[in-house]
Amino acid sequence: MKVIKSLKVAAVAIAASALSLSASAQDNTLLGAGSTFVYPLFSKIFAEYAAKTNIKVNYQSIGSGGGILQLTNKTVDFGGSDAPLNADQAKKIAVPVLHIPMASGAVVITYNVPGLTTGLNLNGAVLGDIYLGKITTWNDPKIAALNKGTKLPETGIVVIHRSDGSGTSFIFTDFLTKVNPEWASKVGKASAVNWPAGLGGKGNEGVAGLVKQTPGAIGYNELAYALQNKMTFADIANKTGKFITPTLETTTASSNVELPANAEVSLTNTDNPKGYPITSFTWALIYKEQKYSDRSADRAKQLLKLLWYNIHDGQKNCAPLNYAPLSKSALKVAEKILKSATYDGKAIL
Amino acid sequence: MKNKRLDLSYSQMKWETIFRRLLIFMGVVLVLIVVGILITLIKESIPSVKSSGFGYLWSKVWDPVQNIYGAYPFLIGTLLTSFIALLLSIPFSYAVSIYLGEYNPKGWLSNLLKNSIELIAAVPSIIYGFWGLFVLVPIIRQIETKIGVAPYGIGVLTASLVLAVMIIPYAASLGITLIRMVPSALKEGAYALGATRFEVIRSVVMPYTRTGLFAGVLLSLGRALGETMAVTMLIGNTPTLAHNFKDLIFGPSNTMASVIANEFTEADHEQYLSALVELGLVLFFVTVIINLIGKRIITRFTNN
Numbered sequence: 001m002k003v004i005k006s007l008k009v010a011a012v013a014i015a016a017s018a019l020s021l022s023a024s025a026q027d028n029t030l031l032g033a034g035s036t037f038v039y040p041l042f043s044k045i046f047a048e049y050a051a052k053t054n055i056k057v058n059y060q061s062i063g064s065g066g067g068i069l070q071l072t073n074k075t076v077d078f079g080g081s082d083a084p085l086n087a088d089q090a091k092k093i094a095v096p097v098l099h100i101p102m103a104s105g106a107v108v109i110t111y112n113v114p115g116l117t118t119g120l121n122l123n124g125a126v127l128g129d130i131y132l133g134k135i136t137t138w139n140d141p142k143i144a145a146l147n148k149g150t151k152l153p154e155t156g157i158v159v160i161h162r163s164d165g166s167g168t169s170f171i172f173t174d175f176l177t178k179v180n181p182e183w184a185s186k187v188g189k190a191s192a193v194n195w196p197a198g199l200g201g202k203g204n205e206g207v208a209g210l211v212k213q214t215p216g217a218i219g220y221n222e223l224a225y226a227l228q229n230k231m232t233f234a235d236i237a238n239k240t241g242k243f244i245t246p247t248l249e250t251t252t253a254s255s256n257v258e259l260p261a262n263a264e265v266s267l268t269n270t271d272n273p274k275g276y277p278i279t280s281f282t283w284a285l286i287y288k289e290q291k292y293s294d295r296s297a298d299r300a301k302q303l304l305k306l307l308w309y310n311i312h313d314g315q316k317n318c319a320p321l322n323y324a325p326l327s328k329s330a331l332k333v334a335e336k337i338l339k340s341a342t343y344d345g346k347a348i349l
Numbered sequence: 350m351k352n353k354r355l356d357l358s359y360s361q362m363k364w365e366t367i368f369r370r371l372l373i374f375m376g377v378v379l380v381l382i383v384v385g386i387l388i389t390l391i392k393e394s395i396p397s398v399k400s401s402g403f404g405y406l407w408s409k410v411w412d413p414v415q416n417i418y419g420a421y422p423f424l425i426g427t428l429l430t431s432f433i434a435l436l437l438s439i440p441f442s443y444a445v446s447i448y449l450g451e452y453n454p455k456g457w458l459s460n461l462l463k464n465s466i467e468l469i470a471a472v473p474s475i476i477y478g479f480w481g482l483f484v485l486v487p488i489i490r491q492i493e494t495k496i497g498v499a500p501y502g503i504g505v506l507t508a509s510l511v512l513a514v515m516i517i518p519y520a521a522s523l524g525i526t527l528i529r530m531v532p533s534a535l536k537e538g539a540y541a542l543g544a545t546r547f548e549v550i551r552s553v554v555m556p557y558t559r560t561g562l563f564a565g566v567l568l569s570l571g572r573a574l575g576e577t578m579a580v581t582m583l584i585g586n587t588p589t590l591a592h593n594f595k596d597l598i599f600g601p602s603n604t605m606a607s608v609i610a611n612e613f614t615e616a617d618h619e620q621y622l623s624a625l626v627e628l629g630l631v632l633f634f635v636t637v638i639i640n641l642i643g644k645r646i647i648t649r650f651t652n653n
Contacts, residue, residue: 062614063614063615064615065614065615065616065617066614068617083617086617086618088617088618088619089617089618156499158501163581163586163607163611164610164611164612164614164615165611165612165613165614165615165616165617166615167615187414188414188415189414190413190414190617191615191617192413192611192612192615192616193412193413193414194410194411194412194413194414194415194588195587195588198587199501199503199585199586199587199601200585200586200587200601200603200611201582201586202581202582202586202611206482206582209482209483210482210503213482213483213486213487213490213502214490214500214501214502215500
């Protein structure tokens with residue numbers, strides 16, 4: 001019994017020291033956690049901001065789900081997420097959470113077709129059938145119909161998907177769910193789904209590695225990753241039927257449409273005729289009512305100022321790091337959302 | 350007259366007690382950690398157990414979108430990769446044990462070999478994963494093209510091969526130590542009776558070390574069951590079950606440890622999370638059961 005008692009004492013002591021650590025987080029350090037996708041952009045913007053204002057930001061890239069959990073537990077000032085809160089998460093948080101778009105990203109379709117030197121055109125319906133395992137060779141008439149004048153080999157298609165749960169998979173399956181009814185009914189959208197066909201690679205590098213090595217492979221990667229690694233990727237038909245090459249400009253264009261006031265919107269299959277169809281915002285998440293726990297009005301203001309900086313001056317860091325900056329309409333919505341945040345019921349900005 | 354040297358001084362007594370308590374404390378802490386892990390696993394998997402019941406173990410669909418969870422394909426994948434790896438590794442670990450334990454127990458060559466085998470265990474598993482992905486996979490793919498199975502390159506066999514390399518040191522280093530500990534009187538006796546080296550190994554060394562060598566193999570198996578990173582990178586991570594023998598060996602599959610590693614960070618609803626924890630619980634029990642079977646085998650061997 002004595003042993004158990006002393007163990008208890010030790011556990012309490014450790015917990016207490018951990019608590020006091022988090023409580024003593026200095027007033028000039030803001031805490032954030034979440035999306036790994038946005039991490040390089042955030043660390044660049046935050047470093048710049050710290051040099052200008054002496055406000056430091058500690059952002060932990062632990063994945064969107066983890067960021068949302070930490071926000072729910074109120075251990076961070078803001079979360080970073082590649083997907084809006086789902087019903088389960090919103091229910092757990094119970095109070096209104098603001099989704100502020102920070103930048104956008106795209107998912108590109110990479111491939112390894114032996115002998116193919118020109119580009120490749122695909123659309124959502126065909127892509128869905130490939131990932132459903134219904135189209136199994138590269139010279140399938142459905143693919144040939146989109147690539148007139150291109151000679152496609154009869155190599156079998158090897159489908160590669162992400163094996164780990166990820167925002168990239170969410171964006172990709174979200175697109176397929178919108179454009180391929182069979183995909184919608186059989187598989188659906190999530191950061192990890194029950195893949196009907198193919199092999200799973202771990203992370204962007206796992207998928208890219210398998211695609212590069214396997215003749216006949218098709219996979220999907222973040223645009224930023226594909227650009228940095230000089231991968232070839234397909235043009236995808238958007239809603240108007242036009243084949244769009246994924247670039248930062250076409251990604252930004254995809255969000256330059258009428259957006260809902262809360263910005264909790266999926267950008268895939270955009271209405272914009274110039275927009276690339278497999279894109280998404282990445283959001284910063286904060287509580288709408290900033291007075292919670294023992295937060296000071298000053299801390300709330302610092303947080304809002306930081307996010308305001310992110311969507312204005314910070315945006316110039318997007319393109320060099322291969323993120324698509326916010327479009328005009330996205331910026332307008334983001335400004336409005338930030339202004340709607342309150343401290344004790346009063347507007348902060 | 351009383352012999353003073355037989356009495357323990359007060360400080361000696363005190364030290365005795367402290368030392369004994371320290372040992373007990375360390376032991377209890379270890380047990381508490383294991384029990385604590387078990388309790389956490391059970392507690393966190395209750396929502397999943399409630400909704401899936403025992404069907405969780407033999408249902409074949411793992412669909413986080415529809416909230417249907419079945420661990421069967423991953424259970425098969427885990428057992429398959431581990432046992433294939435074990436079969437592949439046993440000849441090597443036994444051969445190494447016998448060579449370094451009996452034929453060449455001393456000298457620089459022996460030390461070099463022993464150290465390099467122990468180094469195998471020190472290489473991080475991510476390195477094995479990448480090595481497998483970029484070196485082994487293309488070779489396997491060529492073999493697969495020749496024998497006419499889908500040339501993915503990654504799959505159960507590839508994962509098992511890398512796993513086999515990874516687990517050799519566990520059985521081998523225990524084996525080397527044990528074989529070196531065989532009393533030389535026994536061996537010399539056998540030699541004196543005219544036995545050859547092979548006969549000494551077969552009839553003296555092996556029977557003497559059998560249980561110990563088997564314990565080393567069990568250690569390897571435990572390692573194989575839980576190995577995550579290297580396997581995740583090489584197994585193909587598909588939840589579908591193979592339909593024929595060729596696909597079972599060469600085709601892609603998935604293991605419980607890789608599913609947990611892959612999906613835990615982004616598991617965004619409670620039941621999904623709980624199903625993943627239950628996967629950990631199943632893995633825990635699988636390890637316990639295999640260890641118990643192993644212990645039974647060991648006791649049986651010893652009694653004979």
